[in-house]
Amino acid sequence: MERTCLLPEHQGFGSQIIGFCVTECCRKPSRALCFKCMTGPGHQGHQLIQAQEENAFLAQPNRIFTEINQKLELMIRQFSKGIKYLQGILQKNYQPQPLSNFGNSEITEKINCILKLETVQKLINDRLDNIFENTLKQIKITCQDLTLGEEFKSYEFLQHQKYQEASQLINQCFQRGNRNTFLKLAQAEIFKVQDQFQDARAIYLQLLQEDDSNPWAYFENNKMLNQQERR
Numbered sequence: 001m002e003r004t005c006l007l008p009e010h011q012g013f014g015s016q017i018i019g020f021c022v023t024e025c026c027r028k029p030s031r032a033l034c035f036k037c038m039t040g041p042g043h044q045g046h047q048l049i050q051a052q053e054e055n056a057f058l059a060q061p062n063r064i065f066t067e068i069n070q071k072l073e074l075m076i077r078q079f080s081k082g083i084k085y086l087q088g089i090l091q092k093n094y095q096p097q098p099l100s101n102f103g104n105s106e107i108t109e110k111i112n113c114i115l116k117l118e119t120v121q122k123l124i125n126d127r128l129d130n131i132f133e134n135t136l137k138q139i140k141i142t143c144q145d146l147t148l149g150e151e152f153k154s155y156e157f158l159q160h161q162k163y164q165e166a167s168q169l170i171n172q173c174f175q176r177g178n179r180n181t182f183l184k185l186a187q188a189e190i191f192k193v194q195d196q197f198q199d200a201r202a203i204y205l206q207l208l209q210e211d212d213s214n215p216w217a218y219f220e221n222n223k224m225l226n227q228q229e230r231r
Helices: 035-039 051-094 104-115 117-145 149-159 163-175 181-193 197-210 215-230
Strands: 019-021 048-050
Touching (some): 019 051, 048 051, 117 181, 149 181, 197 215
């Protein structure tokens, strides 16, 4: 696809894009460069590449991207395997079964395990819920940090407790049709800070209607229900 320079003063002969600026701190309007951009003072001191050097430039980023994906896939497999291992122990030792299935030497241990089920439930809830909730929180923050534009700015305001500014940008994103999960979660967080708990819970319930396995909405909704029960 042939592209031309975005700068009005560079239009005309020689305005075709022939290279790119790949300096990380570049703040110029465009990184796509024509001949005048490449030879002019605008990107002086920046790292510039010719269009035909694109594949060489992308080689290292492609390796990094692949490594990130492989790491995430490995974490999914490892976490899933750990949970399945826990399920296996639970089913083997603690699943209630007719006592007539066991010999006299096994009965005492089986009854002891059955009587410990409430303790086991509390142990799993206390340990795994805390770990899982913290993990989900870090995933959410990381996803927010990887977004762009107004959406990223809204999360940045939220992290700095600038709730009014964050709310304005979130509403602007909604008006443009961007209504993803993390924007809705951010809006719910603002509602909670403003003691608008019913509005926050309505968002969590809506997210759970859209996806009943949404982990963030599930945990936040349950936390609110537990807090109400303790009041």
